[in-house]
Amino acid sequence: xxxxxxxxxxxxxSVSATKKITKAMEMIAASRVVxxxxxxxASTPYAQELTRAVTAVGTGSxxxxxxxxxTENPTRAAVLLLTSDRGLAGAFNSNAIKAAxxxxxxxxxxxxxxxxxxxxxxxxxxxNFRERKIAESWSGFTDxxxxxxxxxxxxxxxxxxxxxxxxxxxDELHMVFTEFVSMMTQTALDARLLPLRLEEVAxxxxxxxxxxxxxxFEPSAEDVLDALLPRYVESRIYNxxxxxxxxxxxxxxxxxxxxxxxxxxxxxxxSRLANAARQAEITQEIxxxxxxxxxxxxxxxxxxx
Amino acid sequence: xxxxxxxxxxxADRQVWSGEATLVVARTTSGDIGVMPGHQxxxxxxxxxxxTIRTSDGGTVVAAVHGGFISFADNKLSLLAEIAELSDEIxxxxxxxxxxxxxxxxxxxxxxxxxxxxxxxxxxx
Numbered sequence: 051x052x053x054x055x056x057x058x059x060x061x062x063x064s065v066s067a068t069k070k071i072t073k074a075m076e077m078i079a080a081s082r083v084v085x086x087x088x089x090x091x092a093s094t095p096y097a098q099e100l101t102r103a104v105t106a107v108g109t110g111s112x113x114x115x116x117x118x119x120x121t122e123n124p125t126r127a128a129v130l131l132l133t134s135d136r137g138l139a140g141a142f143n144s145n146a147i148k149a150a151x152x153x154x155x156x157x158x159x160x161x162x163x164x165x166x167x168x169x170x171x172x173x174x175x176x177x178n179f180r181e182r183k184i185a186e187s188w189s190g191f192t193d194x195x196x197x198x199x200x201x202x203x204x205x206x207x208x209x210x211x212x213x214x215x216x217x218x219x220x221d222e223l224h225m226v227f228t229e230f231v232s233m234m235t236q237t238a239l240d241a242r243l244l245p246l247r248l249e250e251v252a253x254x255x256x257x258x259x260x261x262x263x264x265x266x267f268e269p270s271a272e273d274v275l276d277a278l279l280p281r282y283v284e285s286r287i288y289n290x291x292x293x294x295x296x297x298x299x300x301x302x303x304x305x306x307x308x309x310x311x312x313x314x315x316x317x318x319x320x321s322r323l324a325n326a327a328r329q330a331e332i333t334q335e336i337x338x339x340x341x342x343x344x345x346x347x348x349x350x351x352x353x354x355x
Numbered sequence: 356x357x358x359x360x361x362x363x364x365x366x367a368d369r370q371v372w373s374g375e376a377t378l379v380v381a382r383t384t385s386g387d388i389g390v391m392p393g394h395q396x397x398x399x400x401x402x403x404x405x406x407t408i409r410t411s412d413g414g415t416v417v418a419a420v421h422g423g424f425i426s427f428a429d430n431k432l433s434l435l436a437e438i439a440e441l442s443d444e445i446x447x448x449x450x451x452x453x454x455x456x457x458x459x460x461x462x463x464x465x466x467x468x469x470x471x472x473x474x475x476x477x478x479x480x
Contacts, residue, residue: 089368092368092369092370093367093368093369095363095365095370096365096366096367096368096435099363099365099426099433099435100424100435102426102433103398103424103426103433103435106398106426106428107398196368197367197368197437200367201437263396263428263429264396265396265397265398265426265428266395266396266397266398267397267398267399268383268384268385268388268397268398268399268400268425269383269384269385269399269400273384273400274398274399274400274424277400277424278400278424281423281424281435281437284367284437285367288367288368
């Protein structure tokens with residue numbers, strides 16, 4: 051075998067090995083998307099009922115709560131950024147990070163100091179590399195988040211918002227995550243979690259101007275709201291974590307699919323080149339033999355005469 | 356039509372039970388409360404404890420609920436809990452072992468959880 055042909059054969063072998071790997075990753079991601087979507091769906095009833103309850107207390111009573119009232123001059127804000135632990139997901143992480151950076155820039159223009167909280171190793175690595183400050187970070191559960199993880203993430207955020215701003219607390223809480231729109235579309239977006247905009251929440255629950263009943267609160271509206279709001283934040287974070295996980299798997303699937311397609315294309319091109327090289331080799335061999343034979347024939351013909 | 360109310364028992368990550376019932380008894384922070392059809396709209400904070408649902412076909416469903424809320428309006432009752440388990444999902448022997456361990460390790464939280472589970476499991480029998 052000629053040297054050139056051998057090089058082509060070797061490259062084809064290595065690309066096929068890569069193709070096998072990316073194909074397997076694509077299929078794993080595809081099955082995980084379905085699982086993650088199912089988890090999102092399973093968490094919806096709780097989130098819905100909770101939102102309903104929050105609206106009921108918020109609109110049905112005149113209670114003032116730090117988590118629902120806007121400060122006159124918000125000076126500090128917390129941003130929670132949800133990324134994934136692992137890459138190989140196309141632009142998934144960079145889109146989320148970009149959205150977080152835009153939000154941070156906007157908040158800073160408004161004169162607020164921003165504390166960044168990050169979920170996922172990718173986001174942490176991005177911020178560490180640029181030597182930016184991270185208030186707190188979590189990782190290790192982004193592929194399959196559980197409710198306990200959401201609680202863990204929510205705890206310091208709720209603590210920060212309940213503290214006075216002068217003592218290191220924050221006035222606002224924003225979250226950047228990737229919304230799972232469909233298998234093909236995932237968009238990074240930011241949402242303000244707290245203080246709660248009750249009108250917006252109310253719209254979600256009763257879009258047709260449905261009037262919520264006048265509730266009897268047990269033990270009291272303040273206590274119910276006190277207990278309800280942290281749960282509401284947790285459930286929102288849980289939902290965002292799940293959507294982010296589903297989006298990550300969908301993005302991985304897409305990235306791995308195009309990697310597999312590209313590998314297939316590369317194998318095609320390489321085998322064409324290998325064929326051409328083989329053919330060239332054969333042609334050369336034949337012309338060498340023919341040339342040699344005719345040279346021999348010429349020599350013997352000369353000696354005969 | 357016999358008076359009945361629709362009950363949804365949902366945990367953070369799944370729907371645990373849903374169906375029609377005639378009476379639901381749950382423990383709020385200010386004491387046990389029984390809700391029957393036509394009760395006035397109510398929103399309360401639940402304590403960890405067993406919740407008893409008397410279904411409209413005469414059966415009884417008991418669930419262990421670890422914190423959460425009860426909300427009732429328009430004859431629809433929702434029980435929201437971070438963790439909720441039906442009594443027949445609870446493995447009594449395992450829970451007893453957990454209780455032992457929690458006592459040994461002096462883990463009040465785990466002890467309370469195991470205790471609630473056990474109470475719910477025994478209440479159903």
